[in-house]
Amino acid sequence: MDILRIATAGSVDDGKSTLIGRLLYETNSITKDKIEALESASKRKGLNFLDLSLLTDGLIAEREQGITIDVANIYFSTPTRKYIIADTPGHIEYTRNMVTGASNAKVSLILVDARQGIVEQTARHLSIASLLRIPKVIICVNKMDLVQYEESKFNEIQHKLSELVSKTTFQGQTVSYLPISSLFGQNITKKAVDMPWFNGNTLLGELETFEFAETLAQAPARFPVQFVVRPMTEAYHDYRGYAGKISSGTFKVGDEIRVLPTGQTSTIATIEKFENSLEQAIAGESIVMTLSNDIDISRGNSIVLASETKVPSLKDFSAHVCWLDHQALSPGKTYLLQHGIHVTKAKIIQITERLDVSQQTSETEVGQLNLNEIGKISLRAAQAISADKYAENPSNGSFILIDEFSNSTVGVGFVD
């Protein structure tokens, strides 16, 4: 059984919470006591229907303001898949949450209000989905009930959307458009009886049939060493195992490997998962690797295949960043840069561009980058990092920036 991670985004009132509530409700993911709680809460609000949005609007502050303020994770499963939805707020000031929620997603679910059509947020979401190289985007034109389920209305919005999509999309990304009504459960898990003109999939159908081909296993092999296992017991006297999670590609017993940044080479002797020995392991697996000879490897080193002629090693490089902190990013500042598990200092040399993601434009004279802004920077790392270009190997191409004094995670970067 695989896991499909979805990021949802939308503007304040386009019914995102209701859509998620509806998905949970129709996949039998809500227990009886929760439905009862929902019934009484809906009644208290004076509603004569189930307010499914109450299922996901969690925190006290949110209930008071009637908005969603942080990333919430929601789980459901079908016999086919386990789903994790990162529900992220759509307010302009919460771009950071949107990027956070989308960072692990394979699907971006974007909502558009059928009465309003494209808004500034729509373009923002599409840009972020592309910046993060999310392979599938599903755009739901919601509240079709409020435009009398008219086909022409949907076609008009779809036409405008596809123009916008053509500006943001990248090769390998698929985008689909669905007319839905979350409130009345039209086209969520069941075909819309009120929209017989629509021949496409339901939303759940789109999710169930999406194949995210295991491109990760074919990507260049990268194994960051997290922890050195040295039991020093009698039974394992000279044992030295390198523990970590393979970030991309495939490693096999017998492979010649190279350690970065030291450049030492060796051969994989065993690949272990607890008490089992494996012949090979692929991206995403947490393993312990032992090597045929004793070389000096410590946490933060990266293991790659020795056959690779061009090893990733970056000291001076440029990257796109999304700024996550109230204190602005400015040139000359030093931060801690964390690439995977490897931490080093890094200095911001220059901010070369600021992107206006909703207008698809950019400006070049940039003094600083504020909270929720996305830009392009050049930086210098104290120690070389073994990162790939994000567009070529996303799982080894991102990093975070940490403020040395507050210890907060203040930015996320994507290597250009």
Next chain:
Amino acid sequence: MSTKMSAIHDKIGQFPRELEDESIYIMREVAAQFERPALLFSGGKDSITLVRLAQKAFFPGKIPFPLVHIDTGHNFPETIEFRDWLAKETGAELIVRYVQDSIDQGKAKEESGKYASRNVLQTVTLLDTIEEFKFDACIGGARRDEEKARAKERIFSVRDDFGQWDAKRQRPELFDMLNGRISVGENVRVFPISNWTELDVWNYIKEEKMEIPSIYFAHQRQVIQRDGMLWADSDHLNKEADEIPFETTVRFRTVGDMTCTAAVSSHAVDIDVIIEEILSAEISERGARIDDKRSEAAMEKRKQQGYF
């Protein structure tokens, strides 16, 4: 077979292995990033799962941090027995601290009335224990699917000097990069099984053939009926005159204190039947937690005060 039942059977025994890889990765980050981590052990199935994951993460080495149990004195005896067995089995160090000591020292006050429980009091003992051992990271078995306030919890959740959780101050977690840097006095609560659901935990226990305390399986027990739920009878429960204990066949779906965990009527004697029960259950897991029923925002309030 009905459609619902066949849908249920399709899901049984399918544990997404990706979840285990992710949790082991988190365990290793804790060991690498912190100086004095600890695993908070309650004796429940979630913390038993954590112990299993820690065992796997560092094999063939031993678990490099202690198991810490905050004993309320109201635990099920079966839980305590199991705890001691597991510590011995894995060779992990076990540290136990008692809520009774906090009460005796005047730091915590026993609740009164028929709903009296020590569930809230354990926060005091927990914070004292963290201070005593200078723990900088405490691993817990909370899952995001349990409750609404939990859905927003980070994997590395930073707490201040008072153990308090501030929803607005939480660090963004991007991709799988975990930032465990803290200032003096702060500590981090770590939740390696954040992305697991109750069903995932049970399927894992099944696939891994793990031992769990006997009270998870159907057994005969003296209970009373209160507020539509079955409460285990014990010396710790303040009963009213008309609350007469009777014997019936029950099991526990979650294991907390005897005073705040309700039993469910069940004949599930093995794990397959438990999984079927969960899939067709009419009541959610935390619905059997009496402490959450106190108010809709109960969990969030407890978390702000430093509850696990």
